[in-house]
Amino acid sequence: MDSTWGRNRGPKRITPADDRANRADDAIADIHLTSHCRTTVPFYFRLNDWSESLRRVAAPILSCVPSRSTDSASPRESHLALDIRVKSRLFAAALSVLPIQAGAANLLAEKAWNHGSADCANANNPAIEILEVDAASYILRQDKCVHVEAPFIYVLFGETSVFVQDTGATADPGRFPLYDTVQALIARRGGKQPRILVTHSHNHGDHTAADAQFRGKPGVTLIEPNAAAMRAYFGFSDWPAGQALIDLGGRTLTVIPTPGHQDDGIAIYDAQTDWLLTGDSLYPGRLTIKNWNEYRSSIARLAQFASANPISAVLGTHIEMSRTGQLYPPGSRFQPDEANLALTGEDLSILNASLQAAGTKPKEIVLARAVVAPIGATQRVLGGILKSLGVR
Ligand SMILES: [Zn+2]
Ligand SMILES: [Zn+2]
Secondary structure: OOOOOEEOOOOOOOOHHHHHHHHOOOEEEEEEEEOOOOOEEEEEEEOOOHHHHHHHHHHHHHOOOOOOOOOOOOHHHHHHHHHHOOOOHHHHHHHHOOOHHHHHHHHHHHOOOOOEOOOHHHOOOOOEEEEEEEOOEEEEEEOOOOOOOOOEEEEEEOOOEEEEEOOOOOOOOOOOOHHHHHHHHHHHHOOOOOEEEEEOOOOOHHHOOOHHHHOOOOOEEEOOOOHHHHHHHHOOOOOOOOOEEEEOOOOEEEEEEOOOOOOOOEEEEEOOOOEEEEEOOOOOOEEEEOOHHHHHHHHHHHHHHHHHOOOOEEEEOOOOEEOOOOEOOOOOOEOOOEOOOEEOHHHHHHHHHHHHHHOOOOOOEEOOOOEEEEOOHHHHHHHHHHHHOOOO
16 A cells, blocks of 8 residues: 555643543543545544544544445444554554553563573573563563562653663672663664653662662763652652652653652652552562551552553562462562563552551451562561661
8 A cells, every 4th residue: 555644743742631631531642643635533542442442543544545445333344444454554553653551551461571590590581671562661670580579670761851760679780781771772762862860669679779870870860769869859848748740751750659668669650651650569469568557548549549540550560479369489589470560450449448448457468469468577677677788
């Protein structure tokens, strides 16, 4: 097909206020596709049914293409028409403006991460595994044979800045070249060198170890991993009340305080992917809770936020359980059949309801996709010692 297809403008940048209003009727973007026959089609994405959205936009475009037809009254046939045309420029154009949630959800749902080895001495997985969810959104995982915590790291590009959440569990750039990896992603993306903003989901050593790789480098803003630096940077004057925004240039992140697992925890919401990054506050595994009531409040705060904003995935920073909900033994360097990293808004809602039902007295809560484990005074002391040693 030799038609030329294009957008007469890119995805409309949506402010949080617009976003909420638009999402009231499930529309999250109005994009116009212009075909060679000058048909301009408003393109409204639906959050939970992108194929239906695609059908609605594709039908009038297809109808102006000679020798092609589509029955816009039949979703099935229209969908087939799109499938047939999967290699056409039309579909490429349509794909390029698909809501990120569609592709991201599939990638995240299907992704099986490297999960360590029974023989780390002879394993040769890369120190950092990279998942390119889209050209501007990456999830990295430190290999379990490099460090048993195997934390996840998030790298999100805006037009002027790239956001890096956490720096992993190993300081040595020879064993864990995180800074170089981020620079490689920047180079891969091309264009003007963005500023690099490094923040932490919280200030445990398995999320801050490679800070020194970034500290003092040109174009890098590193929020030092302590309460004073973090609160001052984001302007939290009444911690843990309030929220802050991070402007990456055309991409805005919302910062939500989440103390409980650790005093300086924050969650990040990305309105471009609809990801809620929850750090160690929620992931598929054993959630150790230092301050029970702060944690309950934090999860309630997140659940409230999630009820008012679309959530495509709840993404934490570890995997510690199998797909069948079995926790791996602490210190496991080999985790076959891992649970999926991506949790859902429903998982968050279930956690919140369980915590509220549990009341103010700490108790273990076993859920299908996470286990809440309040830590006692002895463990807190031990944790403090490990932290001072940079272990945890
Ligand atoms: Zn932690
Ligand atoms: Zn951690």
